[in-house]
Amino acid sequence: MEFADKQAIYLQIADKVCEFILSGEWSDNERIPSVREISVMMEVNPNTANRAYDYLQSMGVIFNKRGIGYFVAENGLEMTKQLKRSRFLEEDVPRFFRDMQLLGLNCSEVEQIFKKSNNNQ
Amino acid sequence: MEFADKQAIYLQIADKVCEFILSGEWSDNERIPSVREISVMMEVNPNTANRAYDYLQSMGVIFNKRGIGYFVAENGLEMTKQLKRSRFLEEDVPRFFRDMQLLGLNCSEVEQIFKKSNNNQ
Amino acid sequence: MEFADKQAIYLQIADKVCEFILSGEWSDNERIPSVREISVMMEVNPNTANRAYDYLQSMGVIFNKRGIGYFVAENGLEMTKQLKRSRFLEEDVPRFFRDMQLLGLNCSEVEQIFKKSNNNQ
Amino acid sequence: MEFADKQAIYLQIADKVCEFILSGEWSDNERIPSVREISVMMEVNPNTANRAYDYLQSMGVIFNKRGIGYFVAENGLEMTKQLKRSRFLEEDVPRFFRDMQLLGLNCSEVEQIFKKSNNNQ
DNA sequence: GTGGTCTAGACCACC
């Protein structure tokens, strides 16, 4: 039934950072907004932004230079892709197909419904 | 029960109950395990099991007869299907396709990977 | 010259927890003090204690059960030993021998000095 | 046990300077690289290099002549040795033996491991 | 200017 909790803000920020990296907007070794800057951009407390960066750093996606700022890791794009990919294939995909089966749907039906709803928007 | 999991335990239980209903294991109007029984089955605190049933009752999936026990609702299967279906199509599916795109995968690739991993199990 | 910074409090707490585990005081799967309890024991803000536990959890040394508390991980002792051991052998030991050499000391001299100073205490 | 924060850059520089002195590469009263030169060598901000020299000067390891440059102190080698020695014996050595004991290792084992890893390099 | 840490206090969901 997927009664998903709303995600913590710091994880939402982390997620967005990952998307920027995945989309190529931020490249490997490139400097990213400072903690304070992103806290303004995202309209959250600097501590919360800091926590997001802390988390991403522990994941190896970004790193910081003392007194300078945060940077996308050397292999940040690859890192991010791997993290998201493994999570997607190991968690989201199996659940997706399981739910599909439970609901008595098949792949092409879902795809059609999805495309139709996209057109309506 | 996955205590370290992200999802609340009572929601994990509710999820399983729904699956039993969807899979036909528990039919409309059929009696389901008591709070105490299911708390033993799932190895959780009875309060937690109680909360799961509370939640399902509030959603109209099950109901109880005082002093007797809990039962799948008159239209429990339909109810469950609708809940899951709407959630699936409105939240899971869009996220699924979005992630797929971000990772540079397409539908058939994902399906292949999934089926392959299933065979290996 | 080893101008070491004083360590962050939350890391000092994490360190102490590791020592309790290494010394066998806290065994695998055993419950450890709650965040609030240890914050009182250590005389720090609960947030700081929480951060220490968070860190240890991310290292796989401890885990928590929702609403219940924190526990030493399944393989917590082994985990802790490995972490400490690798850090010791890869960082502390090389530096130790390098410093020893720079100071023109040898192993047995150092050991003697250490033992003598211990006796004096 | 990733408890070791990365050391401040200016302290890392100071450390290297001390090693040059201890190893005899730079002798008492000998001129050492200018702040600007060393900032280039170490690829750091000149301010940072300056801070390292400041620190070493305050410790009596080096001194400067206005408009000319920095020099190893009259008794720079002895000074450095003493500083390092006291720190080594009073802090590093006790910690070393304590960690060794916690990990269930003894002196000769550690020495063997260290030498073996050195040969492999 | 940068990040890092700590405190205080609050609210929440959960067991």
Add this chain to the structure above:
DNA sequence: GTGGTCTAGACCACA
């Protein structure tokens, strides 16, 4: 009772 998160504000070391 438990942990998790967020805010606000402060101070520090560092570049």
